[in-house]
Amino acid sequence: MREAPPPSKESDPSLVSKAADPIAMARRDLKKALPRRFFKEAIAQERDGKFVLLLDGRAAKTPGGHPLALPTMAAALAVAAEWSAAGEIIDPAEMPLTRIVNSAIDGVAHRLDATAAEIAKYAGSDLICYRAAEPEALAIAQAAAWDPVLAFARNKLSAPFICTQGMVFVKQSEAAITAVRHAIGRIAESGAGAPFALAALHVMTTLTGSALLALAVAYGELEPAEAWQAAHVDEDFEIRTWGEDTEAMRRRASRWCEMNAAAILWQDVQSGV
Structure with a gap:
């Protein structure tokens, strides 16, 4: 799976005080x-x-x-x-x-705008906009998984994204990026649930490498498992071609637990129950 290029907190200490990283904060607790x-x-x-x-x-x-x-x-x-x-x-x-939840309370709650901006960065080089030219089977699999998400972004968010083949960076339109920022901004302004919703969205974004996949889950366009599968189209193609790596699959299963937890938190915070 291709990782999105926004800078990590470890490599740029200046970002630590500006944005809360729910995944980094959560993993910090694992060392205790x-x-x-x-x-x-x-x-x-x-x-x-x-x-x-x-x-x-x-x-x-x-x-x-x-x-x-x-x-x-x-x-x-x-x-x-x-x-x-x-x-x-x-x-x-x-x-x-x-x-x-701990990262939402201890970190995101104090840096709502910065966390929203961090999520929005992923849209500038979103996973689903970078396609394979070949083999044909992979290109078809990517289109089947990702084209509906682009249609969701265009129709529901008014965010028209364009695709490219290979890894050459393609600059998205200001209209698309602004629309995504507005969608995330509305979440940041959603009241008492905002830190938890943003933390959940951040986790889903970073784990999939795609703000658009995360937003598709948030808007109910995709089930969490569908978004997870879409994020791993490339990896699954390699598995079918070369076979399964046991350790890689173990790490993927662990990340899925985190993804699913984020989706549950999102849904429960939005429920108002």
């Missing part, structure tokens, strides 16, 4: 010593208009010390279920939804 399970019951409860995670009756907090509070009961119940399913060791690697 793993604690034993210290609670028997994890539940969600409404408190002061928010929905908090309670562990044996005590309000949970994020790694940054903020209350682990969500804007909808649906999202809080999903997080509580993840904690309830934890084993004897609390392993963040097995809790992707909690990791994304």
Whole structure:
């Protein structure tokens, strides 16, 4: 799968203070010593208009010390279920939804505009705009998976994107980029759920290499699994040609868990339940 070219936070420290990277923040937590399970019951409860995670009756907090509070009961119940399913060791690697929520509260909430801009950068060199000239079977597979997403962007977002063959950069029109920025900007201005929605959208964008695939999921045009498959058209073609790499598939499965968690968070935050 082709990675989009926006600069990483590791390579450009100046970006760290400007934009929150939910994936980087989540992976940071994986490096900490793993604690034993210290609670028997994890539940969600409404408190002061928010929905908090309670562990044996005590309000949970994020790694940054903020209350682990969500804007909808649906999202809080999903997080509580993840904690309830934890084993004897609390392993963040097995809790992707909690990791994304933590990054939303500790990071994205304080950098909404910068995070929205970071997502929008991907549209400037979006995965689905770069096509193979050959082999023909791959070009056909790309068109089948990606052309409907371009049609969604054109018809629903008023964002007309153009494609190119190979890896030569193609500059998209200002109209297309502006339309995507407006779509993401509306999410950034959506109230109490904005940090969580943006964090979810950011994770889906970076994992797929495509802001357009992420927005297609957000708008209900694609199911998360469909977007994930579309993001891996090239990789799946190589697997059919050369065979499967066990370690690569293990990493892909791990990333899918993160993608699916982001999609669940998006849906639950939008539900208003």
